Amino acid sequence: MTQAELQATANTPTHSPEPGQRKWWEYFTFNTDHKVIGIQYLVTGFFFYLIGGVLASAMRTELATPAPDFVTPELYNGIMTLHGTIMIFMWIIPAGAGFANFLIPLMIGARDMAFPRLNAVAFWIVPPAGILLLTSFFVKPPEAGWTSYPPLSETASKAGEFIWILSVLLFGTASILGAINFLITILKMRIPSMGFNQMPLFCWAMLATSGLILIGTPVLAGALILLAFDIVAGTAFFNPTGGGDPIVYQHMFWFYSHPAVYIMVLPFFGVASEVIPVHSRKPIFGYRAIAYSSLAISFLGLIVWAHHMFTSGTPAWLRMFFMIATMVIAVPTGIKVFSWLATMWGGKIRLNSTMLFAMGFISTFVVGGLTGVMVASVPFDLHVHDTYFVVAHLHYVLFGGSVFGIYAAIYHWFPKMTGRMLNEPWGIVHFVLTYVGFNLTFLPMHELGLLGMPRRVAMYDPQFAHINLICTIGSYLLAVSTIPFLVNAIWSWVAGPKAGDNPWQALTLEWMTTSPPAIENFEILPVLDIGPYDYGMGDRSTEVDVPFSEAKEPVLSAGPSSVLRADPDPSVAVNPSDRQPEE
Amino acid sequence: MQGSTIDPSKTVVNYHHAAAATDSHHEEHHDFRILGLIVFLIAEGMIFMGLFIAYLTFRAVTPNWPPEGTPRLELLLPGINTTILIASSFVIHKADAAVKQNNISGLRTWFIATALMGAVFLGGQLYEYWHLEFGLKTNIFASTFYVLTGFHGLHVTFGLLLILAVLWRSLKPNHYNSEKHFGVEAAEIYWHFVDVVWIILFFLLYIL
Numbered sequence: 001m002t003q004a005e006l007q008a009t010a011n012t013p014t015h016s017p018e019p020g021q022r023k024w025w026e027y028f029t030f031n032t033d034h035k036v037i038g039i040q041y042l043v044t045g046f047f048f049y050l051i052g053g054v055l056a057s058a059m060r061t062e063l064a065t066p067a068p069d070f071v072t073p074e075l076y077n078g079i080m081t082l083h084g085t086i087m088i089f090m091w092i093i094p095a096g097a098g099f100a101n102f103l104i105p106l107m108i109g110a111r112d113m114a115f116p117r118l119n120a121v122a123f124w125i126v127p128p129a130g131i132l133l134l135t136s137f138f139v140k141p142p143e144a145g146w147t148s149y150p151p152l153s154e155t156a157s158k159a160g161e162f163i164w165i166l167s168v169l170l171f172g173t174a175s176i177l178g179a180i181n182f183l184i185t186i187l188k189m190r191i192p193s194m195g196f197n198q199m200p201l202f203c204w205a206m207l208a209t210s211g212l213i214l215i216g217t218p219v220l221a222g223a224l225i226l227l228a229f230d231i232v233a234g235t236a237f238f239n240p241t242g243g244g245d246p247i248v249y250q251h252m253f254w255f256y257s258h259p260a261v262y263i264m265v266l267p268f269f270g271v272a273s274e275v276i277p278v279h280s281r282k283p284i285f286g287y288r289a290i291a292y293s294s295l296a297i298s299f300l301g302l303i304v305w306a307h308h309m310f311t312s313g314t315p316a317w318l319r320m321f322f323m324i325a326t327m328v329i330a331v332p333t334g335i336k337v338f339s340w341l342a343t344m345w346g347g348k349i350r351l352n353s354t355m356l357f358a359m360g361f362i363s364t365f366v367v368g369g370l371t372g373v374m375v376a377s378v379p380f381d382l383h384v385h386d387t388y389f390v391v392a393h394l395h396y397v398l399f400g401g402s403v404f405g406i407y408a409a410i411y412h413w414f415p416k417m418t419g420r421m422l423n424e425p426w427g428i429v430h431f432v433l434t435y436v437g438f439n440l441t442f443l444p445m446h447e448l449g450l451l452g453m454p455r456r457v458a459m460y461d462p463q464f465a466h467i468n469l470i471c472t473i474g475s476y477l478l479a480v481s482t483i484p485f486l487v488n489a490i491w492s493w494v495a496g497p498k499a500g501d502n503p504w505q506a507l508t509l510e511w512m513t514t515s516p517p518a519i520e521n522f523e524i525l526p527v528l529d530i531g532p533y534d535y536g537m538g539d540r541s542t543e544v545d546v547p548f549s550e551a552k553e554p555v556l557s558a559g560p561s562s563v564l565r566a567d568p569d570p571s572v573a574v575n576p577s578d579r580q581p582e583e
Numbered sequence: 584m585q586g587s588t589i590d591p592s593k594t595v596v597n598y599h600h601a602a603a604a605t606d607s608h609h610e611e612h613h614d615f616r617i618l619g620l621i622v623f624l625i626a627e628g629m630i631f632m633g634l635f636i637a638y639l640t641f642r643a644v645t646p647n648w649p650p651e652g653t654p655r656l657e658l659l660l661p662g663i664n665t666t667i668l669i670a671s672s673f674v675i676h677k678a679d680a681a682v683k684q685n686n687i688s689g690l691r692t693w694f695i696a697t698a699l700m701g702a703v704f705l706g707g708q709l710y711e712y713w714h715l716e717f718g719l720k721t722n723i724f725a726s727t728f729y730v731l732t733g734f735h736g737l738h739v740t741f742g743l744l745l746i747l748a749v750l751w752r753s754l755k756p757n758h759y760n761s762e763k764h765f766g767v768e769a770a771e772i773y774w775h776f777v778d779v780v781w782i783i784l785f786f787l788l789y790i791l
Binding site: 242 | 614615622625629630633634641644
């Protein structure tokens, strides 16, 4: 077989002439197809995101004025608790699981996950868990925040707290079952030609995430079981009057919940590593550095939990260890950030909504990362602990990091998931509103925190009123920013322009099949003959230099950046220069 | 790695391999299921690990351990119980060896023996609960004692159900044979896991 013949076979998009497609109602059933499950996760997650967003707007409305005039302080506590719990457990983590479900088998050339039925079971636990959580509004919602620290969680609104525990336990089970699937799929189901170092970086990120879920989540389950005994059976594990110790709960809780931060953000590190090379038309800078730094983050993430407890009577020598270990995490994270920047450097950047969200992700996440290093330092943390500085920090990580990452991923893979393009101008409107609204909401909170405004309280000192009003206005802008996206997504799903197989001229395997992919993904299993990020490695551009008539011919000199791999469909390509009629 | 030149010989081989895999993609992933179970047991182990460390922490921060007024734990019955449970791990391994030689009646005999030993363990556990002089809420030691042993007992019960399910399925002719015996292996691995957890638990609660 000559080189030319080889490329002609290897690069042929591997889809069947009559791809089997899913019917719309199949998305509402117990379906074992990883693509259906992925979309189910994402849509369910987004639904809960809207609910969590409404709760957030209610909180900001309450905080627009210093007095508790919109809701009662107790209800405010409930809204605050459910906002946090829903955003973390019902939106960001399921969204990560959704992309992982949709993308991992496609990226590694598998036909499905290792355990498809288990996968469906894992998903179908999530909606009941979410609905169960919302039912706590009918009794009296839990008031102790998403952390549920005793003794408050053991004294205030016990019924709501118990529902909260059940819901989080259910959710944790789903999360663990999902992680088993991701781990074994990535380890065992790759096409034969794909070694670990040819894996797309999203898979590396999910490998690291799954490890964290498997090690961390069970410990949270243990803590919640003990907490449930305290609430229901009257034991005193976390109650000092009965000989217990509330600090033990904090340790067990943060042993999961600090890694949970990485569970929430690592998948979107992976997304950034996918999106940025595609839209910068350059190879990723430092593939191995990014891949292995994910593993380093997950390992370090497991040994830093007590930095949440600097004010909980943690002894000084222990605080020292956790402070240094925490700051060390900035190193692998910094490696990633610099690698993304170096990938963009000198690239032919397409400033479309995907890339804008990815760049927004980096810029806001860096702010969150820097404030993270600040609060890791003990003296600074003692000053800002439980103030709005922490609120600002965590939202820069979880919104600026995870949610911007989720949006980048949605804009990037929507064409693959639905077969249709999202509207680009409205995507940019969505980005601008989100970016401005986000920073308007959370940037002033740093100031509030430094001035000493405590978090999780419905009323505050009138001196903070002006800055809080700015935050509230920003939060409304943020709420409004969802509308163009929603309309765009629904409209494009139904009537958007057809996307073609590979609208972004990307090289990873998910773009080598139809959009949306056929039921078993690939007609014949694809063969990898260039790396996932080999953009523009030859001396020709994939977009302008090679006319399509020539590109159809296997060219001996095409090299690793063969245009055949990234073959835009000329009738529907997004890029106008690709939209030339085929002769 | 990425960017490397194409190695035609290797790619062609892979291509044929891939084409061959197309026909058989509905095969059962026997080895994956065992691997999946092991990964699941790692997660399970982490729950116990969390609870053990919580126990050790309570123990470390309480001035007198066990708190005053806790009666000494009787060692005889739990000791016998422990011996039975450890022995059952060897018994269930005999069943695995039997099924690998296509000896289904041997599989059934050893599984019934394991199930009986598991049931005796659970009975002994309940008997001990019945006769203990402290209740769930007596003090922090009593609470951790009941939660840890109870949570483990729940796992023994589940393992027992797994064994009974395998026994039920082994009644169907040729459901298990020397080639195909995932259920048997899964029940065995789970039983060993429950056993190992008990050894740690026994050491922490009764000996330490």
